[in-house]
Amino acid sequence: MREREREMEWKDEDVREGATKFPERQPIGTAAGGGCDKDYMEPPPAPLFERGELTSWSFYRAGIAEFVATFLFLYILVLTVMGVVQSPDKCSSVGPQGIAWATGGTIFVLVYCTAGISGFPTRLLFLLFLCANISPRGCLCFLHAQDLVLIFMQLIGSGTRWLESKCTHVYSREMEGKEEDVREGANKFPERQPIGTAAQGGGDKDYMEPPPAPLFEPGELTSWSFYRAGIAEFMATFLFLYITVLTVMGVVQAPTKCSTVGIQGIAWAFGGMIFALVYCTAGISGGHINPAVTFGLLLARKLSLTRALFYMIMQCLGAICGAGVVKGLENSGRYELLGGGANSVAHGYTKGDGLGAEIMGTFVLVYTVFSATDAKRSARDSHVPILAPLPIGFAVFLVHLATIPITGTGINPARSLGAAIIYNKSHAWDDHWIFWVGPFIGAALAALYHQVVIRAIPFKSR
Numbered sequence: 156m157r158e159r160e161r162e163m164e165w166k167d168e169d170v171r172e173g174a175t176k177f178p179e180r181q182p183i184g185t186a187a188g189g190g191c192d193k194d195y196m197e198p199p200p201a202p203l204f205e206r207g208e209l210t211s212w213s214f215y216r217a218g219i220a221e222f223v224a225t226f227l228f229l230y231i232l233v234l235t236v237m238g239v240v241q242s243p244d245k246c247s248s249v250g251p252q253g254i255a256w257a258t259g260g261t262i263f264v265l266v267y268c269t270a271g272i273s274g275f276p277t278r279l280l281f282l283l284f285l286c287a288n289i290s291p292r293g294c295l296c297f298l299h300a301q302d303l304v305l306i307f308m309q310l311i312g313s314g315t316r317w318l319e320s321k322c323t324h325v326y327s328r329e330m331e332g333k334e335e336d337v338r339e340g341a342n343k344f345p346e347r348q349p350i351g352t353a354a355q356g357g358g359d360k361d362y363m364e365p366p367p368a369p370l371f372e373p374g375e376l377t378s379w380s381f382y383r384a385g386i387a388e389f390m391a392t393f394l395f396l397y398i399t400v401l402t403v404m405g406v407v408q409a410p411t412k413c414s415t416v417g418i419q420g421i422a423w424a425f426g427g428m429i430f431a432l433v434y435c436t437a438g439i440s441g442g443h444i445n446p447a448v449t450f451g452l453l454l455a456r457k458l459s460l461t462r463a464l465f466y467m468i469m470q471c472l473g474a475i476c477g478a479g480v481v482k483g484l485e486n487s488g489r490y491e492l493l494g495g496g497a498n499s500v501a502h503g504y505t506k507g508d509g510l511g512a513e514i515m516g517t518f519v520l521v522y523t524v525f526s527a528t529d530a531k532r533s534a535r536d537s538h539v540p541i542l543a544p545l546p547i548g549f550a551v552f553l554v555h556l557a558t559i560p561i562t563g564t565g566i567n568p569a570r571s572l573g574a575a576i577i578y579n580k581s582h583a584w585d586d587h588w589i590f591w592v593g594p595f596i597g598a599a600l601a602a603l604y605h606q607v608v609i610r611a612i613p614f615k616s617r
């Protein structure tokens with residue numbers, strides 16, 4: 156027992172000595188530099204009413220962004236729920252798990268796209284879910300209760316600041332030294348370090364707006380990087396069609412979808428491939444892999460007409476080759492029997508339904524692409540360019556969850572063209588125009604929304 160006690164005494168002594176040498180929490184920020192209590196600057200509380208906001212375009216832009224984000228959220232979620240409810244069995248739909256993915260994934264994509272514009276508070280979305288489960292009166296009471304709580308907290312904050320100002324003279328001398336340390340630390344270590352161009356040498360703007368691309372750029376035709384980018388688009392679209400069409404064929408040929416990856420697996424194949432291919436090719440060609448994305452960026456003057464046409468041709472050729480390889484792997488008769496992964500409007504839906512689904516789905520995708528490649532956001536928020544492939548892939552995944560029961564989800568004219576040419580049956584061509592017109596309209600609307608509403612580029616002084 157005595158030896159045991161001595162051994163424990165030595166251990167306790169070692170622990171105390173180690174704790175003295177290596178404290179658990181090291182001082183950081185200004186606390187490490189000069190003994191002050193705070194190593195950050197607390198932002199001032201927002202006023203209860205701010206009339207100046209009503210004359211600011213950013214105020215209305217944030218409201219429009221909230222409207223569009225909530226609209227897209229409900230569009231994706233309700234379509235996904237409807238697809239699950241109308242399916243004859245759980246294996247032929249994305250199921251409850253797909254609904255959960257649609258909810259969380261859409262929130263992720265929309266927060267990524269709108270956080271720098273409006274903050275995208277989830278209060279309204281939570282309220283909508285609440286309204287779906289309780290009476291409208293209860294929903295309204297909840298809203299009013301939230302507002303009353305917020306107003307009450309504002310009044311408490313105002314009263315506290317008034318009392319603090321009246322009592323300042325009591326302890327002003329005592330706090331004088333600490334306040335001086337805080338001011339000194341704040342000057343040494345500002346809360347937001349300059350990034351982007353501001354870190355390189357002054358100016359009010361901390362980012363560089365890239366100049367609009369020329370409509371025609373003959374010099375590109377003599378550059379190897381131009382053709383390298385086209386080859387990258389060809390390979391990316393080839394791989395995209397190969398993996399996705401094979402996945403679709405595997406689900407369709409099974410006697411029961413419960414023994415396959417199912418509809419949700421198809422959606423994951425499309426979204427996951429876009430994520431991987433954008434990650435691989437973004438630094439070479441921009442990672443378009445879709446004529447609709449190329450068209451939207453062309454309208455926004457992000458690339459020249461020469462490059463856009465070259466990209467679209469290479470994307471279509473890659474899609475045709477990818478679908479052709481799948482047909483070569485499969486038995487020709489079985490390939491035609493299973494539909495070849497070609498897009499068409501499902502029974503029970505009109506051509507207008509299919510066109511609307513393609514327009515909205517492409518809008519979601521191209522809007523996400525614009526948000527991920529925005530120069531201003533990339534300079535000010537370091538996570539934007541790093542995460543870019545993930546929300547783009549998630550956007551494709553979510554659109555497939557919602558619209559596979561309607562059109563099989565095109566949102567990519569090259570994907571639809573490649574499968575239709577290799578399959579080459581009449582019903583695949585009957586609705587084929589929808590998978591070109593819809594995505595191009597959706598891409599144009601996304602470009603218009605981003606350039607005019609979000610960035611207000613046409614109204615900026617030059």
